[in-house]
Amino acid sequence: MNAGKPMLTLGPVLYLWEGEKWRDFYFRIADEAPVTHVVIGETVCSKRLHFTDPYLPPVIERLVAAGKRIVFSTLALVTLERESQYVRSLAADSPYPVEANDLSALALLKGEPHWIGPFVNVYNAATARLLARRGASSICLPPELPASSITEIVSQTPGIGFEVLAFGRMPLAISARCAHARAKGHIKDNCQFVCKDDPDGLPVKTLDRQSFLALNGVQTVSFTCQALLADLSDLVGSGVSRFRLSPQDCDMVAVARLYDEVLDGRVDAEDGLARLRQIYPDAPFSNGFHHGQEGAAWIARARNLAHGANA
Amino acid sequence: MELICPAGTPAAFREAVDAGADAVYCGFRDETNARNFPGLNFSREELGEAIAYARRKGTQTFVALNTFMRAGHESLWYEAAADAVQLGVDALILADFGLMAHVAETYPEQRLHVSVQASASNPDAVNFLVETFGARRVVLPRTLTIPDIARLARRIRCEIEVFVFGGLCVMAEGRCSLSSYATGKSPNMNGVCSPASHVRYRQDGSDLVSELGAYTINRFPRDEAAGYPTLCKGRFDIADAHGYAFEDPVSLDVMDQIDALREAGVSALKIEGRQRGKAYVAEVVATLRKALDARPEERRALLARLRLLSEGQRTTSGAYEKRWR
Numbered sequence: 073m074n075a076g077k078p079m080l081t082l083g084p085v086l087y088l089w090e091g092e093k094w095r096d097f098y099f100r101i102a103d104e105a106p107v108t109h110v111v112i113g114e115t116v117c118s119k120r121l122h123f124t125d126p127y128l129p130p131v132i133e134r135l136v137a138a139g140k141r142i143v144f145s146t147l148a149l150v151t152l153e154r155e156s157q158y159v160r161s162l163a164a165d166s167p168y169p170v171e172a173n174d175l176s177a178l179a180l181l182k183g184e185p186h187w188i189g190p191f192v193n194v195y196n197a198a199t200a201r202l203l204a205r206r207g208a209s210s211i212c213l214p215p216e217l218p219a220s221s222i223t224e225i226v227s228q229t230p231g232i233g234f235e236v237l238a239f240g241r242m243p244l245a246i247s248a249r250c251a252h253a254r255a256k257g258h259i260k261d262n263c264q265f266v267c268k269d270d271p272d273g274l275p276v277k278t279l280d281r282q283s284f285l286a287l288n289g290v291q292t293v294s295f296t297c298q299a300l301l302a303d304l305s306d307l308v309g310s311g312v313s314r315f316r317l318s319p320q321d322c323d324m325v326a327v328a329r330l331y332d333e334v335l336d337g338r339v340d341a342e343d344g345l346a347r348l349r350q351i352y353p354d355a356p357f358s359n360g361f362h363h364g365q366e367g368a369a370w371i372a373r374a375r376n377l378a379h380g381a382n383a
Numbered sequence: 384m385e386l387i388c389p390a391g392t393p394a395a396f397r398e399a400v401d402a403g404a405d406a407v408y409c410g411f412r413d414e415t416n417a418r419n420f421p422g423l424n425f426s427r428e429e430l431g432e433a434i435a436y437a438r439r440k441g442t443q444t445f446v447a448l449n450t451f452m453r454a455g456h457e458s459l460w461y462e463a464a465a466d467a468v469q470l471g472v473d474a475l476i477l478a479d480f481g482l483m484a485h486v487a488e489t490y491p492e493q494r495l496h497v498s499v500q501a502s503a504s505n506p507d508a509v510n511f512l513v514e515t516f517g518a519r520r521v522v523l524p525r526t527l528t529i530p531d532i533a534r535l536a537r538r539i540r541c542e543i544e545v546f547v548f549g550g551l552c553v554m555a556e557g558r559c560s561l562s563s564y565a566t567g568k569s570p571n572m573n574g575v576c577s578p579a580s581h582v583r584y585r586q587d588g589s590d591l592v593s594e595l596g597a598y599t600i601n602r603f604p605r606d607e608a609a610g611y612p613t614l615c616k617g618r619f620d621i622a623d624a625h626g627y628a629f630e631d632p633v634s635l636d637v638m639d640q641i642d643a644l645r646e647a648g649v650s651a652l653k654i655e656g657r658q659r660g661k662a663y664v665a666e667v668v669a670t671l672r673k674a675l676d677a678r679p680e681e682r683r684a685l686l687a688r689l690r691l692l693s694e695g696q697r698t699t700s701g702a703y704e705k706r707w708r
């Protein structure tokens with residue numbers, strides 16, 4: 073599965089952005105970002121759909137014209153009938169491949185080529201092979217997985233593509249309850265879309281003022297930003313074919329260019345990390361899950377020393 | 384409706400059986416189940432004895448293998464399934480598709496229940512598990528209201544089990560990496576949440592501070608009882624607000640909704656608490672058994688007894704009530 077240059081996928085915008093901001097973001101991605109695939113569509117909260125719906129046709133048109141391959145995202149948590157309807161209509165009518173983020177989408181997409189998103193629990197090759205037999209052509213593995221599991225799953229599941237989250241705050245949990253609305257004095261059913269005020273998530277600090285998590289509506293994400301720049305070449309060696317960049321409220325074109333340059337070997341990983349800090353200074357980086365540690369941890373790359381890089 | 388009761392030890396198992404459980408659920412002493420706590424759970428031999436004891440009293444035994452198989456180490460889960468089947472468990476409670484597929488293929492006669500950890504929260508998801516793996520029952524995630532459950536029940540082809548009493552996950556179960564973000568250990572991979580190995584209490588002036596990994600989870604003034612630092616039940620600062628950001632330190636109790644749950648199409652009521660001692664299990668199971676069999680007007684007094692048992696702790700209807708969201 074290690075044929076050709078590894079590719080970059082832009083993950084779905086997980087946050088609620090104003091419609092025009094969302095549109096302009098994708099226009100710029102279409103025109104400038106070196107990503108081959110764009111996963112698009114609401115993933116976190118069905119109440120938000122009307123914000124971006126009017127802008128979807130021109131955005132899709134622009135991305136397609138730029139040669140980006142479109143994949144439609146689905147909701148990570150489906151409980152209400154209208155949420156089921158939404159997933160059913162995507163599965164039935166989408167002219168583009170659909171990415172399953174819950175079991176209902178998985179069920180509905182059987183037999184047609186589809187993607188598996190990071191919200192489906194793929195922890196082993198037995199599960200990955202089962203999904204591949206049902207028609208999955210690509211799996212974005214959950215951020216919690218350590219490198220050892222990624223290597224094992226990819227090597228034992230021939231014939232499909234694997235993707236790993238290489239940039240962005242990590243999705244950690246989703247709830248029927250909206251902590252974001254509650255933090256601002258509302259409940260989910262009367263949320264007044266307060267999550268729109270926090271386009272990069274609402275920071276959750278501990279009582280000792282440690283930065284810890286961030287709220288994104290019903291979703292909780294890490295405060296830290298997963299940054300696997302130094303691990304890309306090992307992952308390519310393991311057979312990972314694509315890396316996912318999850319949009320944060322920063323210059324994602326610059327992020328994509330930087331990852332592209334590191335993948336090409338034009339920029340080394342350490343220099344890349346320094347540049348990434350300038351592009352997205354708002355969150356500390358983490359790679360702990362990848363190294364089998366707590367997800368918030370940053371594990372410095374000791375092996376680079378052996379290869380002669382500067383520490 | 385059946386009453387499904389927890390057992391973390393052989394002693395608690397016997398108490399649950401004696402107190403009137405229709406089924407007792409438990410797990411092996413390793414990472415194959417989501418209550419992989421020190422000092423809990425069953426050896427193969429203990430499970431065999433427990434099953435025999437339960438069978439003599441007409442009680443069923445369910446075994447939870449409800450973590451996700453670690454890549455490259457699947458044999459631990461496959462062997463657990465083989466042993467549980469061989470020992471004669473009445474149902475396996477599973478979360479991982481790979482393991483469900485293995486059990487459905489290898490032991491087609493074995494009754495398979497879908498764990499809450501699988502997060503099957505809608506008709507298409509449940510029917511997928513029924514059709515693909517022959518699941519006979521689904522334990523619903525704690526994300527649905529009772530009307531949601533009623534709507535779901537009409538459209539699926541298996542039995543429904545719901546949690547009614549005990550600990551409450553705020554997040555959709557099986558889809559939460561908060562614990563491993565702070566500690567490296569997660570429910571999905573290690574069968575633990577906010578593990579004691581990473582908990583520390585420290586005195587700060589007159590406050591007792593509870594920590595999980597490197598993070599402060601709560602701070603208790605002298606006059607407040609210190610709770611265990613379960614991550615999602617901690618106090619945090621968010622913008623100008625500070626307090627319980629996700630959920631207060633409450634436990635679930637919807638036993639006053641028994642009739643509504645029955646009418647919604649629920650066939651089994653589940654008590655959380657495999658980490659609880661045998662005295663707690665005996666009291667809770669006996670009381671809920673009586674409440675289940677009692678007339679509605681008699682129930683209130685019976686259930687009031689349980690509130691005494693969780694003295695000082697408030698209870699919630701959680702997601703079963705729409706306003707909780």
